[in-house]
Amino acid sequence: xxxxxxxxxxxRSKTGPILVAVQVALSLAILSNALHIVSVRQEVAARPTGxxxxxxxxxxxxxxxxxxxxxxxxxxxxxxxxxxRALPGITSVASTNQITLSRSGNYSSVAASREQERSNxxxxxxxxxxxxxxxxxxxxxxxxxxxxxxxxxxxQKTSKDFPRVALITKATGQKVWPDAPSFVGKKxxxxxxxxxxxxxxVGVIETLQTPSGAMGVDGELTxxxxxxxxxxxxxxxxxxxxxxQRDRAMKDAExxxxxxxxxxxxxxxxxxxxxxxxxxKADNALCWMLITVSVLLMMVTxxxxxxxxxxWVTQRRKQIGVxxxxxxxxxxxxxxxxxxxxxxxxxxxxxxxxxxxxxxxLLVSKLELARLPAEYMLVGAAASWAxxxxxxxxxxxxxxxxxxxxxxxxx
Amino acid sequence: xxxxxxxxxxxxxxxxxxxxxxxxxxxxxxxxxxxxxxTILHVMSGDPIPHKSERLIVPQVDNGPLKGxxxxxxxxxxxxxxxxxxxxxxxxxxxxxxxxxxxxxxxxARKDLPVFTVEGLTPTRDFFAMFEVPFVYGGPWSxxxxxxxxxxxxxxxxxxxxxxxxxxPVGQRxxxxxxxxxxxxxxxxxxxxxxYHRIVxxxxxxxxxxxxxxxxxxxxxxxxxxxxxxxxxxDRGPGYQALLDSxxxxxxxxxxxxxxxxxxxxxxxxxxxxxxQRKLGRLQRNAPNKLYTVMEWLEEQKVVGxxxxxxxxxxxxxxxxxLVNTIGLLLAKFSVRAPEVGVxxxxxxxxxxxxxxxxxxxxxxxxxxxxxxxxxxxxxxxxxxTISEQIAVTTHxxxxxxxxxxxxxxxxxxxxxxxxxxxxxxxTPAMQLKSQ
Numbered sequence: 001x002x003x004x005x006x007x008x009x010x011x012r013s014k015t016g017p018i019l020v021a022v023q024v025a026l027s028l029a030i031l032s033n034a035l036h037i038v039s040v041r042q043e044v045a046a047r048p049t050g051x052x053x054x055x056x057x058x059x060x061x062x063x064x065x066x067x068x069x070x071x072x073x074x075x076x077x078x079x080x081x082x083x084x085r086a087l088p089g090i091t092s093v094a095s096t097n098q099i100t101l102s103r104s105g106n107y108s109s110v111a112a113s114r115e116q117e118r119s120n121x122x123x124x125x126x127x128x129x130x131x132x133x134x135x136x137x138x139x140x141x142x143x144x145x146x147x148x149x150x151x152x153x154x155x156q157k158t159s160k161d162f163p164r165v166a167l168i169t170k171a172t173g174q175k176v177w178p179d180a181p182s183f184v185g186k187k188x189x190x191x192x193x194x195x196x197x198x199x200x201x202v203g204v205i206e207t208l209q210t211p212s213g214a215m216g217v218d219g220e221l222t223x224x225x226x227x228x229x230x231x232x233x234x235x236x237x238x239x240x241x242x243x244x245q246r247d248r249a250m251k252d253a254e255x256x257x258x259x260x261x262x263x264x265x266x267x268x269x270x271x272x273x274x275x276x277x278x279x280x281k282a283d284n285a286l287c288w289m290l291i292t293v294s295v296l297l298m299m300v301t302x303x304x305x306x307x308x309x310x311x312w313v314t315q316r317r318k319q320i321g322v323x324x325x326x327x328x329x330x331x332x333x334x335x336x337x338x339x340x341x342x343x344x345x346x347x348x349x350x351x352x353x354x355x356x357x358x359x360x361x362l363l364v365s366k367l368e369l370a371r372l373p374a375e376y377m378l379v380g381a382a383a384s385w386a387x388x389x390x391x392x393x394x395x396x397x398x399x400x401x402x403x404x405x406x407x408x409x410x411x
Numbered sequence: 412x413x414x415x416x417x418x419x420x421x422x423x424x425x426x427x428x429x430x431x432x433x434x435x436x437x438x439x440x441x442x443x444x445x446x447x448x449x450t451i452l453h454v455m456s457g458d459p460i461p462h463k464s465e466r467l468i469v470p471q472v473d474n475g476p477l478k479g480x481x482x483x484x485x486x487x488x489x490x491x492x493x494x495x496x497x498x499x500x501x502x503x504x505x506x507x508x509x510x511x512x513x514x515x516x517x518x519x520a521r522k523d524l525p526v527f528t529v530e531g532l533t534p535t536r537d538f539f540a541m542f543e544v545p546f547v548y549g550g551p552w553s554x555x556x557x558x559x560x561x562x563x564x565x566x567x568x569x570x571x572x573x574x575x576x577x578x579x580p581v582g583q584r585x586x587x588x589x590x591x592x593x594x595x596x597x598x599x600x601x602x603x604x605x606x607y608h609r610i611v612x613x614x615x616x617x618x619x620x621x622x623x624x625x626x627x628x629x630x631x632x633x634x635x636x637x638x639x640x641x642x643x644x645x646d647r648g649p650g651y652q653a654l655l656d657s658x659x660x661x662x663x664x665x666x667x668x669x670x671x672x673x674x675x676x677x678x679x680x681x682x683x684x685x686x687x688q689r690k691l692g693r694l695q696r697n698a699p700n701k702l703y704t705v706m707e708w709l710e711e712q713k714v715v716g717x718x719x720x721x722x723x724x725x726x727x728x729x730x731x732x733x734l735v736n737t738i739g740l741l742l743a744k745f746s747v748r749a750p751e752v753g754v755x756x757x758x759x760x761x762x763x764x765x766x767x768x769x770x771x772x773x774x775x776x777x778x779x780x781x782x783x784x785x786x787x788x789x790x791x792x793x794x795x796x797t798i799s800e801q802i803a804v805t806t807h808x809x810x811x812x813x814x815x816x817x818x819x820x821x822x823x824x825x826x827x828x829x830x831x832x833x834x835x836x837x838x839t840p841a842m843q844l845k846s847q
Contacts, residue, residue, distance in 0.1 A: 015830070019738055065516055065589070117479045157651075265526070293726065300437055300729075311743045311746070366720075367717045
């Protein structure tokens with residue numbers, strides 16, 4: 001093997017190789033951490049909300065100018081829902097108090113018993129007078145959905161009534177009753193102490209995200225109660241359109257509500273897909289920034305390798321000519337440069353792996369990011385090797401093409 | 412001599428065009444990445460009201476329930492109505508204001524405009540002087556209107572133009588929330604970055620500007636609901652009065668002190684207030700009462716996001732890589748100049764002269780990188796600004812960042828040039844002259 005002569009040649013002028021190795025190390029350290037952050041963010045953004053076929057779902061925010069009293073508001077809400085249901089291309093309508101991933105909603109702590117000092121969890125509370133299960137296509141894995149008899153009509157301005165039944169997500173159940181095999185039929189309390197509201201869990205939803213879509217299990221802590229509320233400044237509906245009909249149905253729905261109230265109303269609609277895009281906008285922006293930096297990183301490192309290798313080839317034209325004249329084949333010259341480069345990049349990669357761990361340690365301690373798994377370092381190392389070989393190939397090929405006649409020429 | 416070396420440096424940019432262009436480009440990309448992320452950090456962490464930030468104070472009393480309380484945890488960032496009203500009446504500081512959100516419908520008098528919704532704040536009169544809100548027309552409502560909660564409103568320029576065109580609307584009436592409000596003023600272009608007056612409870616530190624302001628007591632008189640956060644630790648009864656009497660926290664309070672040194676007095680007053688309230692059976696947690704200046708408040712609210720800091724950290728790592736790369740390229744560039752150095756040394760130039768010349772040449776590369784880097788950074792900021800309006804307000808470069816760009820680029824180039832320059836100085840004239 002020719003490793004020894006290459007090594008001693010490297011030791012004779014160390015600056016260039018060290019610079020290349022440092023570049024490889026720096027880029028590997030940043031690259032593996034950046035890739036990890038990107039994939040963590042992508043995983044978070046890819047979590048299911050629980051809503052089936054989100055592209056068919058949209059919401060409608062209705063603000064009536066002079067809403068009137070409890071009875072008038074109830075009548076208006078029922079008329080609105082009926083008008084929406086009558087529209088062609090709409091398969092399901094449900095009233096709700098908040099929208100998944102909309103980043104604005106109601107959170108209410110729950111407990112397994114009244115006597116507890118502290119509540120078990122702070123899940124988000126959905127309130128509906130219809131069936132969010134049907135409209136959103138949620139999966140009920142145990143128990144049942146609400147029936148129309150469950151729905152209470154509550155005037156928030158005067159009444160302290162609260163629904164008697166609730167649906168919870170599996171994640172909520174596991175948080176409130178960690179060891180229970182089933183949650184259906186259990187008594188749950190909103191709040192603690194004598195004022196806490198008691199409900200009976202009638203069904204368990206597989207999953208439904210909160211309006212904030214928080215990271216980890218907190219994003220799936222939701223409860224649902226059946227009620228029609230008045231005394232709020234707006235009424236909110238979520239609708240499912242037939243496949244491909246959403247945009248048209250959205251316009252029709254806005255139009256129908258305006259017509260119903262003779263224009264004395266402000267209506268806003270928003271698709272569930274838009275909610276998702278808005279919720280993860282910052283994460284996506286960060287991902288694009290990291291990907292851009294990673295690509296630039298690779299390009300700069302590659303250009304560093306190409307530049308250095310080209311310089312060495314130029315400096316060694318004469319020696320290469322001599323070697324060729326003494327019988328070295330083209331492939332030998334090529335192999336020399338590739339091997340030399342591999343030795344340098346490998347040194348850089350070893351340094352880079354240590355650097356990646358150090359950078360990750362810094363990110364974990366300063367910014368509370370996740371630990372870097374080994375596979376990202378391996379992927380980064382493999383990418384660095386491939387980049388090194390690809391970058392050195394051009395200069396090495398030019399070196400191999402140097403004619404043996406060079407040996408006969410001076411300088 | 413400096414001038415001459417500088418000109419030599421500019422001329423040598425053309426000597427190895429490919430190598431030099433690569434060098435300038437790499438330096439520019441590194442600088443652009445760092446400067447654009449740094450600009451966002453700089454804007455996010457800037458002092459929005461430098462001459463006054465020490466005198467504007469957020470007070471906090473913890474009114475959470477004692478049950479299940481672990482010392483150290485905090486109830487929330489805002490205040491109950493009861494505390495807000497007591498603090499307004501306290502007479503502490505030069506000025507006081509309580510802020511909360513309101514939203515509702517506007518019915519324009521012009522029949523061609525449809526009904527639309529607006530979002531704004533309900534402060535007290537002092538708000539405008541405290542935060543130095545500039546007025547285009549008119550001014551704040553009167554002291555009497557403030558106390559009685561009259562139907563008066565201050566509009567944003569945008570809303571005023573939408574309703575009244577370019578005419579002065581002061582004295583005109585707007586139908587909002589189902590009532591007729593008299594316009595007392597129109598405020599000019601004012602939306603501080605960050606929106607320190609209302610970081611909590613609304614659209615956050617980098618949200619859109621407020622469309623209107625109505626008196627705090629007016630919103631209460633009309634029983635307007637809160638637009639924004641409301642945090643209730645215990646159940647409250649139905650109805651508006653129950654909300655006002657409750658321990659729900661939903662109001663942001665600000666004091667303006669006469670001088671920053673009055674802070675201990677305000678702290679003492681607040682502690683006395685809290686213990687007085689404790690005698691009435693409230694504030695049972697007995698948690699420390701806190702005061703925050705504007706900058707302390709921004710720090711407490713973590714206005715500079717982790718993602719921004721992460722981006723900046725990685726961008727600086729990238730700049731470091733570009734620096735190492737430039738060292739290599741400069742080495743290559745200077746190494747072919749050994750004969751030239753040999754001749755100059757033989758003709759009497761000292762090592763110091765050579766050192767200065769080559770370092771200035773590196774600095775010229777840095778300057779070129781700075782110019783290109785500035786262009787790239789402006790492009791990157793414009794691109795980042797398209798992500799959302801919240802981010803767009805933070806992507807404005809000021810003179811300070813402009814200076815930072817050039818300082819960063821030139822010092823990076825000089826740093827990168829140190830080793831190659833030192834190498835160039837080591838050339839022995841005799842060796843070079845002989846081989847020629």
